[in-house]
Amino acid sequence: MTADRTAPYRTCRGPARAETRVRGSRFLASLEPCRSRAEVDRLLEGHRRAHHDATHVCWAWRLRSEPEPGEAASDAGEPSGTAGVPMLGALQAEALWDVLGVVVRWFGGTKLGRGGLVRAYRDALAAAVGMADIVERVPRCRVEVSAPLDRLGEVHRVLATYESEYGEQSVAEGTFRLVAGLPTRDLETLRVRLTEATQGAGTVRDLEG
Numbered sequence: 001m002t003a004d005r006t007a008p009y010r011t012c013r014g015p016a017r018a019e020t021r022v023r024g025s026r027f028l029a030s031l032e033p034c035r036s037r038a039e040v041d042r043l044l045e046g047h048r049r050a051h052h053d054a055t056h057v058c059w060a061w062r063l064r065s066e067p068e069p070g071e072a073a074s075d076a077g078e079p080s081g082t083a084g085v086p087m088l089g090a091l092q093a094e095a096l097w098d099v100l101g102v103v104v105r106w107f108g109g110t111k112l113g114r115g116g117l118v119r120a121y122r123d124a125l126a127a128a129v130g131m132a133d134i135v136e137r138v139p140r141c142r143v144e145v146s147a148p149l150d151r152l153g154e155v156h157r158v159l160a161t162y163e164s165e166y167g168e169q170s171v172a173e174g175t176f177r178l179v180a181g182l183p184t185r186d187l188e189t190l191r192v193r194l195t196e197a198t199q200g201a202g203t204v205r206d207l208e209g
Contacts, residue, residue: 006185008138009064009097016132022120024108029128034100035065047102055107058083058121060090064097078105078121082114086122094129101125139184142167145194146177147202154197161193162186179207 015032028051034040040061048057060073071091073084087101103124112120147155149171159166159180167179182190187206194202 005064005069006139006183008136010095010134010136011098012096012129013133013135016128018124018127018131020120020124020127021108022116023110023112025110025112025120026106026108027120027124028104029124030102031096031125031128031132032100032102033098034061035063035098037063040100043100044102047104051104053106054104056083056105057102058087058105059100059102060084060087060125061100062088062091062097069097078117079114082117083121086118087125090122090125090129093126094134096129096134101128138163140181141184141187142179142181142207143187143190144177144179144205144207145202146175146205147194147198149174149176151198151201152176155194155202158190158193158197162190 012031012033015030017028017030020027020029030047032043034043040063044057044059047059051057056076056078058074058076058078060071062071063069071088073088075081075083075085083103087103091099091101103121105121145155145159155178159182162182163186165181167181169176169178171177187204191204194204
């Protein structure tokens with residue numbers, strides 16, 4: 001499983017919830033945006049505390065913002081492969097990244113069997129996905145651009161051709177520096193074009209790389 005760190009991706013704008021019931025069991029599903037494993041751990045601990053009386057708190061996540069993108073799932077005590085894997089499949093089916101899916105189950109007294117559990121967990125999380133505000137995001141990065149002050153015009157003309165946003169700017173000893181945000185996919189072409197426009201006098205440093 002790989003994720004293109006520069007390509008647009010689908011995620012949820014904010015949390016969404018849905019509740020389903022299957023043969024007496026109650027399933028409370030949630031989909032939440034998250035960008036790191038530390039955030040996943042924090043959110044999961046919140047669910048476990050909030051639903052301490054639940055029979056199972058199952059989960060699946062997909063992250064593209066970590067140093068190494070990945071995905072994982074847990075059955076949390078349900079028979080192996082009956083909860084976490086189908087939940088992960090629900091996220092994959094919608095091509096979602098940087099999300100955590102959680103399904104909390106309260107046992108209703110009737111066993112659902114392996115097939116019934118797979119459907120119940122998959123459908124519960126799919127219902128939460130259906131309630132979510134799904135958005136497409138373009139990965140962005142922050143860079144520091146440096147060049148001699150007499151090249152300021154060339155630098156601004158190059159940056160104006162990108163979806164860039166200016167941050168702090170400073171001038172010292174004939175050199176100006178500015179911080180800009182732009183789509184990650186444009187970083188390498190920016191370096192090439194800036195070098196050409198300033199005849200090698202300008203530099204671009206990725207502040208997040």
